[in-house]
Amino acid sequence: xxxxxxxxxxxxxxxxxxxxxxxxxxxxxxxxxxxxxxxxxxxxxxxxxxxxxxxxxxxxxxxxxxxxxxxxxxxxxxxxxxxxxxxxxxxxxxxxxxxxxxxxxxxxxxxxxxxxxxxxxxxxxxxxxxxxxxxxxxxxxxxxxxxxxxxxxxxxxxxxxxxxxxxxxxxxxxxxxxxxxxxxxxxxxxxxxxxxxxx
Amino acid sequence: xxxxxxxxxxxxxxxxxxxxxxxxxxxxxxxxxxxxxxxxxxxxxxxxxxxxxxxxxxxxxxxxxxxxxxxxxxxxxxxxxxxxxxxxxxxxxxxxxxxxxxxxxxxxxxxxxxxxxxxxxxxxxxxxxxxxxxxxxxxxxxxxxxxxxxxxxxxxxxxxxxxxxxxxxxxxxxxxxxxxxxxxxxxxxxxxxxxxxxxxxxxxxxxxxxxxxxxxxxxxxxxxxxxxxxxxxxxxxxxxxxxxxxxxxxxxxxxxxxxxxxxxxxxxxxxxxxxxxxxxxxxxxxxxxxxxxxxxxxxxxxxxxxxxxxxxxxxxxxxxxxxxxxxxxxxxxxxxxxxxxxxxxxxxxxxxxxxxxxxxxxxxxx
Ligand code: HEM
Ligand code: HEM
Ligand code: HEM
Numbered sequence: 001x002x003x004x005x006x007x008x009x010x011x012x013x014x015x016x017x018x019x020x021x022x023x024x025x026x027x028x029x030x031x032x033x034x035x036x037x038x039x040x041x042x043x044x045x046x047x048x049x050x051x052x053x054x055x056x057x058x059x060x061x062x063x064x065x066x067x068x069x070x071x072x073x074x075x076x077x078x079x080x081x082x083x084x085x086x087x088x089x090x091x092x093x094x095x096x097x098x099x100x101x102x103x104x105x106x107x108x109x110x111x112x113x114x115x116x117x118x119x120x121x122x123x124x125x126x127x128x129x130x131x132x133x134x135x136x137x138x139x140x141x142x143x144x145x146x147x148x149x150x151x152x153x154x155x156x157x158x159x160x161x162x163x164x165x166x167x168x169x170x171x172x173x174x175x176x177x178x179x180x181x182x183x184x185x186x187x188x189x190x191x192x193x194x195x196x197x198x199x
Numbered sequence: 200x201x202x203x204x205x206x207x208x209x210x211x212x213x214x215x216x217x218x219x220x221x222x223x224x225x226x227x228x229x230x231x232x233x234x235x236x237x238x239x240x241x242x243x244x245x246x247x248x249x250x251x252x253x254x255x256x257x258x259x260x261x262x263x264x265x266x267x268x269x270x271x272x273x274x275x276x277x278x279x280x281x282x283x284x285x286x287x288x289x290x291x292x293x294x295x296x297x298x299x300x301x302x303x304x305x306x307x308x309x310x311x312x313x314x315x316x317x318x319x320x321x322x323x324x325x326x327x328x329x330x331x332x333x334x335x336x337x338x339x340x341x342x343x344x345x346x347x348x349x350x351x352x353x354x355x356x357x358x359x360x361x362x363x364x365x366x367x368x369x370x371x372x373x374x375x376x377x378x379x380x381x382x383x384x385x386x387x388x389x390x391x392x393x394x395x396x397x398x399x400x401x402x403x404x405x406x407x408x409x410x411x412x413x414x415x416x417x418x419x420x421x422x423x424x425x426x427x428x429x430x431x432x433x434x435x436x437x438x439x440x441x442x443x444x445x446x447x448x449x450x451x452x453x454x455x456x457x458x459x460x461x462x463x464x465x466x467x468x469x470x471x472x473x474x475x476x477x478x479x480x481x482x483x484x485x486x487x488x489x490x491x492x493x494x495x496x497x498x499x500x501x502x503x504x505x506x507x508x509x510x511x512x513x514x515x516x517x518x519x520x521x522x523x524x525x526x527x528x529x530x531x532x533x534x535x536x537x538x539x540x541x542x543x544x545x546x547x548x549x550x551x552x553x554x555x556x557x558x559x560x561x562x563x564x565x
Binding site for chain 1: 214217218220221222224225228229231232235236237242243244245246327328329330346347507508509513514516517520521525528529531532535536538539542543545546547
C-alpha cells in the first residue's frame with residue numbers, strides 16, 4: 001500500500017493530524033459522556049437536561065468514530081517502540097481496537113435501546129432520529145444492560161489507557177506519548193532506546 | 200546545601216513519585232466515577248426513591264400505580280392554545296392517544312377502595328412525530344415543595360412496628376421541616392374520595408412552559424376536566440365496595456360510549472409559584488380549553504399497549520418545555536428506573552401475571 005502511494009518507507013513518528021485532533025476531541029467527549037450518563041441515572045435535578053445532551057453528543061461521537069476509523073485504516077501509523085515487549089505492544093494494539101469497538105457500540109446501543117423502549121430519539125427539539133429497532137421488552141432489556149456494562153467497562157479502559165499513557169510520557173519517555181500530541185518529539189520511537197533505560 | 204540534597208533525593212525517587220502521581224490522578228477519576236454513579240457518598244439519588252421496593256415485588260409491574268388499565272382515545276385540539284405554543288398537538292384536528300388509568304397504590308393487586316389517588320397517564324403522538332407524555336393525578340397539589348420531602352414524608356409516616364401507627368414525634372418533625380405538607384394532610388383528611396375514574400379531574404401538578412412562535416414563554420399547569428359528573432361515596436359505601444369497583448365501573452361506562460375530558464390550561468402570572476408543586480395558583484388565573492380527550496376503548500394492561508410505556512412527563516414536544524419545578528425533574532429519573540426495571544423483568548421472562556402468555560416477547564414468561 002505504502003509503495004503504491006509513494007510514501008516514505010520509514011513509519012511516521014506521529015499519528016497524522018486528523019488522528020491527533022480526533023483523539024483528543026473524542027477523549028474529552030467520551031469522558032464527558034460517561035459522566036453525563038451517570039448523572040442522568042442519579043441526579044434529582046439534571047436528568048432531562050443531561051439526556052438532551054447525551055443523545056446529540058453521543059451521535060456526534062458515532063459520526064466522528066467513523067471518520068476516525070477510516071482515517072486509521074488509510075494512513076500508516078507509528079510503530080511501537082522496540083523497547084516494548086511483544087506482549088505489551090500486542091496488548092496496547094488490541095486495546096486500541098477495542099476502543100474503536102466501544103466508541104461504535106455505545107452510541108449504537110444507546111440509540112437502539114431508546115428505539116426498543118419506544119422512546120423518541122430526540123436530537124434537538126423537533127428533530128428526532130428514526131428508531132433503528134422495533135419496540136420490544138427483550139431487546140430493550142439486552143440493550144439497556146449492554147449499554148450500561150459497556151459504558152462502565154469503557155471507563156475503566158480509559159483509566160488504564162490514561163495511566164499507561166502518562167507512564168510512557170513521564171517514566172519511559174519512549175515517544176509513545178508524543179506520537180499523539182503536538183509536543184516536541186523526544187525520540188524517534190522504534191529506533192532510539194527509551195530514555196528510562198538509562199536510569 | 201539542603202536544597203541540593205532534596206533535589207538529589209527527588210531525582211532518585213523520581214519514578215516512585217511519578218507512579219504515586221499517576222495513581223493519585225487515576226484514583227481521583229475512579230472516585231469521581233463512583234460518586235457520580237451514587238456508589239459512594241450516600242447522597243440521595245433517583246434510585247433512593249425505589250429502595251423500599253421489596254425483592255419480592257411482583258415482576259413486570261410499575262413500582263407505584265401498579266394496578267391500572269390501558270386505554271385508547273383521541274385528542275381533538277380546539278386551537279385555543281395555538282397562540283401560546285407551537286406544539287403541533289394544539290393545532291392538529293385529531294391526535295391519537297394511548298393512556299392508562301391507575302390507582303396510586305404501589306400494590307398491583309390493591310383493592311379499589313384502598314386509596315384515594317386515581318390517575319391518568321397519556322401519550323399523544325402528533326402527525327409530525329412529536330410526542331407529549333404526561334402523568335396526572337386527581338390530587339390538586341403535591342405534599343412537599345421538593346422531591347426529598349417525599350422521602351422524608353414516607354419515612355415520617357412509616358408505621359412504628361410496636362404501635363402500628365406513625366410515630367407522632369417524627370410526624371411533627373417532618374411537618375416542621377415541610378410546613379406546606381400540613382395543607383396536604385388536611386386535604387387528605389377532608390376531601391371526598393372519587394367513586395369513579397370517569398368523574399375525576401386529573402391534574403398535572405407540576406409546572407411547564409409553553410413557547411409561542413416568537414419564542415415567548417408562558418408558565419402553565421393543566422388539568423383534564425371530566426364531562427361526567429364527580430361522584431363520591433360515604434365511608435360505609437366505600438368500605439363495602441367490591442375489590443375492583445372502580446375498574447368495573449370504568450369498563451361499564453365505556454361500553455355505553457366514550458368518556459370525555461377537557462384539557463384545561465391555566466396560565467401563570469408573574470409571582471405565581473412555578474417552581475413549587477405544593478402551592479396552588481389563585482383561582483382567578485386565566486384558563487383556556489386547549490382541546491378535548493375522547494377515551495373510546497379500554498383494555499387489560501397485561502395485553503401490552505400501555506404496559507411497557509414510560510409516561511415520563513418530561514418527554515414533551517417542541518413548543519413545550521419543563522419549568523424548574525424540582526419534583527418534575529426528579530420524577531424523570533425515578534420513572535426511568537421504575538420503567539427499565541419492570542420492562543427488563545418482562546424482557547428476561549421473569550414476569551408472571553403482569554403479561555399475557557400468548558403475547559410474550561420471551562417464551563420464558565409464564
Ligand atoms: C477517553 C477516551 C480515550 C479513547 C477512546 C482513546 C483511544 C485511543 C486510541 C484508539 C488510540 C490509538 C490511536 C488511534 O487509533 O487514534 C489512542 C492512542 C493514544 N492515546 Fe488515547 N484514548 C482516550 C483517552 C486518552 C487520554 C486521556 C490520554 C492521555 C492522558 C491518551 C493517550 C494516548 C496516547 C499516548 C496514545 C498513543 C498510543 C500509542 O501510540 O500506542 N488517550 N487512544
Ligand atoms: C460514546 C458514547 C456514549 C457513552 C460513553 C455513553 C455512556 C452512558 C452511561 C455511562 C450511561 C449510564 C449507565 C448507567 O450507569 O446505568 C448511559 C445511559 C444511557 N445512554 Fe448512553 N452513552 C453513549 C452514547 C449514547 C447514545 C448515542 C444514546 C442515544 C441515542 C445513548 C442513550 C442512553 C440512554 C437512553 C441512557 C439511559 C438509560 C436509562 O435511562 O435507563 N447513549 N450512557
Ligand atoms: C417524588 C415524588 C414521586 C415519586 C417517588 C413517584 C413514583 C412513581 C413511580 C415509581 C411510578 C411508576 C412509574 C412506571 O413504572 O412507569 C409512578 C407512576 C405514576 N406517578 Fe408518580 N411519583 C412521584 C410524584 C408524582 C406526581 C407529583 C404525580 C402527579 C401528577 C405523579 C403521578 C403518577 C402517575 C399518574 C403514575 C402512573 C403512570 C402510569 O400509569 O404509567 N407522581 N410514580
